[in-house]
Amino acid sequence: MMSLERPLRVVVCGTRFGRVYLRGIEKLKDKFQLVGILARGSEQAAKCAREYKVPLYTSTEQLTKENVDIVCVVIRSAVLGGAGTNIADQLLSKGINVIQEHPVHYEDVLRCRKTARKSGAYYQINSFYSNLQTVRSFIDVTRKVLKKSEAIYIDAACSMQVLYPLVDILGQALGGFRPWSFKLDNDNSEKNPFSSLSGEFNGIPISLRVMNQMDTSDPDNHTHLLHRIVIETTMGSIMMTDSNGIVLWNPTMYVPHNIDDVLDLYGENEFLDFQVTEPLLPIEKRSYKDVYNNLWPNGIVAALEGFRYKILNSKNDNQLAQYELTACQVWKNIGEELGPAKIVKGKNLYPTSLKDL
Structure with a gap:
């Protein structure tokens, strides 16, 4: 030690x-x-x-x-x-x-x-993104919800540069990967920036869209999103708007029938008081400066602290090793279905806020 x-x-x-x-x-x-x-x-x-x-x-x-x-x-x-x-x-x-x-x-x-x-x-x-505050919240609440309900489907999207972290995020949230399978659904046409796949992840039906494009002159930019995930359960859905964004809980809409077997839209029942959408954390204004100076470095803090604990306490990490190897297999299988990234030329960007619109 x-x-x-x-x-x-x-x-x-x-x-x-x-x-x-x-x-x-x-x-x-x-x-x-x-x-x-x-x-x-x-x-x-x-x-x-x-x-x-x-x-x-x-x-x-x-x-x-x-x-x-x-x-x-x-x-x-x-x-x-x-x-x-x-x-x-x-x-x-x-x-x-x-x-x-x-x-x-x-x-x-x-x-x-x-x-x-x-x-x-x-x-x-x-995998970096799984240690960000937003993503950590998504993983934690998904685990809690799945202790009380059953997952129905997964709807996920990401850019190809961050496909491995998506696999890791889902693996952590759902408690594993097996069984998994993916099949390319669309023709990967030039007009569509996304390639669509369907299959299963941890036995749960999944619809996955990957922006399989790259500007080779500027490979770190010109992506339309990082990660966007919805996990629908029998109780409601957990939605992560973006790795740097927010996590929302949407309870399943349900209208009970009254004694006359009519939908009870205007009567008294506990479902009527549920909020349509609840944010997991207080919604705060966050600039990209905040992301680069705080959110992302804090993700590194979380990763390094976990690594430090393992080293100092001589922890056996065979379970993590198997998890990482399986995640790599899933990532590789998806990549094989996607094929090579389409080479594109990114368009010039300029900062635009909502008030500019």
């Missing part, structure tokens, strides 16, 4: 999305100490190293388990054509714990898990 007397020393690999990790670590100075940035040596990486007053490493050879406890690998994995998987494996072979940003191919997760076991290190995929 690692000592609890000092913060865990962390290196962040990658300074694009890695900047969100840097902000998250900054919120946890009593539990984590940023001791370096690992990158190829770009000006962006050098700037981040100067800002956080830490060394800039350019090779995994410069890191050992004597000078770092955790590396957050926040660059593209092998399945996306990046070096993230090889870097993660090299670090794990040194006995350094690694948390890797999604998505990661099934075979690569298996490889990293084997290396981690051999060297006595911990490895974990961070």
Whole structure:
């Protein structure tokens, strides 16, 4: 068991999305100490190293388990054509714990898990979105509702860049994946930005729409949504409007019959007092500045705290390992049905609020 007397020393690999990790670590100075940035040596990486007053490493050879406890690998994995998987494996072979940003191919997760076991290190995929406040609320309330009711169907939509997190969100909310199956329904035409699939997830009928498009000149933008999910149950529906948005509870509309066998629309019954829609959390105004400065870094906080607890308490994570591998299989199966992403050219955007309309 690692000592609890000092913060865990962390290196962040990658300074694009890695900047969100840097902000998250900054919120946890009593539990984590940023001791370096690992990158190829770009000006962006050098700037981040100067800002956080830490060394800039350019090779995994410069890191050992004597000078770092955790590396957050926040660059593209092998399945996306990046070096993230090889870097993660090299670090794990040194006995350094690694948390890797999604998505990661099934075979690569298996490889990293084997290396981690051999060297006595911990490895974990961070699907990121499942730790955001909105998504966490959706997962938690779904679990509670399903203890008292039965799921009827799932209606879900996402962009292809965040398909793996969608699988993880549903897996956590529903308590697993099996049995699952997916079949492509539409012709994936050029005019339709979404590819539609139907099937089952954890034995529940599912309708899934994936925006299977990408602007290769700006792959991080020009998506129409992150995650939108509705889980209908025998008691009502749980709706997540967006990963950064709100969660709503809609009780099932039911009109009982009166003694004359007429729909009791205007009489006295308990169903009439139900609110049509209830937000799980107080609805607050949230700008994208709030998302990038608080909501997302707080998601990193949640992920790292869980990883820290496991490391410090030498927790067996075989169950998580099996869960991650199964999630990768589901993600892979959906991807095979979807086929390659359609290449599009994103349109110029300008900020528009409701008052502008």
